[in-house]
Amino acid sequence: MSILVDKGTKLVVTGLTGREGSFHGLNNKRYGTDVVAGVTPGKGGLDVEGIPVFNTIGDAVEQGGANTAMIFVPPRFAADSILEAAEAGIALIVCITEGIPVHDMLRVYTHIKRSENTRLIGPNCPGVLSPGKANVGIIPAHFFSEGNVGLVSRSGTLTYQIGNELAQRGLGNSSIVGIGGDPVPGSSFIDVITLFEQDPETDVIVMCGEIGGEEEELTAKFIADNVSKPVVGYIAGFTAPEGKTMGHAGAIVSGSKGTAAAKAEALEACGVKVGRTPTEVAEIATELAKAAVT
DSSP: OOSSOSTTOEEEEETTTSHHHHHHHHHHHHHTOEEEEEEOTTOTTOEETTEEEESSHHHHHHHHOOOEEEEOSOHHHHHHHHHHHHHTTOSEEEEOOOOOOHHHHHHHHHHHHHOSSOEEEOSSOOEEEETTTEEEESOOGGGOOEEEEEEEESOHHHHHHHHHHHHHTTOOEEEEEEOOOSSSOSSOHHHHHHHHHHOTTOOEEEEEEESSSSHHHHHHHHHHHHOOSOEEEEEEOTTOOTTOBOSSTTOBOBTTBTOHHHHHHHHHHTTOEEESSHHHHHHHHHHHHHHHTO
């Protein structure tokens, strides 16, 4: 199995007629994802290499059967695009756009969390890949193969590196989920790890965190109380200077709170093995994954 996206995913790409939207939307299609529609207001009736374009997400749902949306529009339009997708009944929204104002995302977050029918991944994320089934986002799918390791990360680049390290050791992934590094993410580590815990074909979970905030500390407690599967952690930023934003808007340390050392300590205290390099993470995950199938 997999989580979030699979062979039943029917994807609509907002911004499909733009340069980035068409590039990645068509890459997703070539991978095997069922891309049923694109959306660009005022360009309904056009198509992009056979993918029909509609004026609204509602039209894409009604006429194309879309159940998943990928948001690939500029920051000033992204929040409204997410809300439009939710209003249209889309079950999974993956927002790739970065630079969305925090105030806009607070409005979106409040609306999404009140809904029982819509899940948001992102913003500022690489998307979701279930190897061999579907790719929704910008993850370079050729790095990954099918397997029993679930991977969730705040960092896109580290997602690719750890996934490639696993592949070099003969391991594959059930699903890879990039939750993004913005201050107000639509889904948390806890949300995704809960899905991996429930997935019968995920035997090992890898979570890749980074400095800033308290997400990893909260997740550590959750894992101790609710997760039966082995979890391997990695925290980026052990050498980050204090008070600096490192890459992601949410990756900022205040005093001793949110440091890589504090996060690693919290995870290890709850039974999570924490690698100090991506290579070490892959080595630990390989041992656990092989033990799970023997």
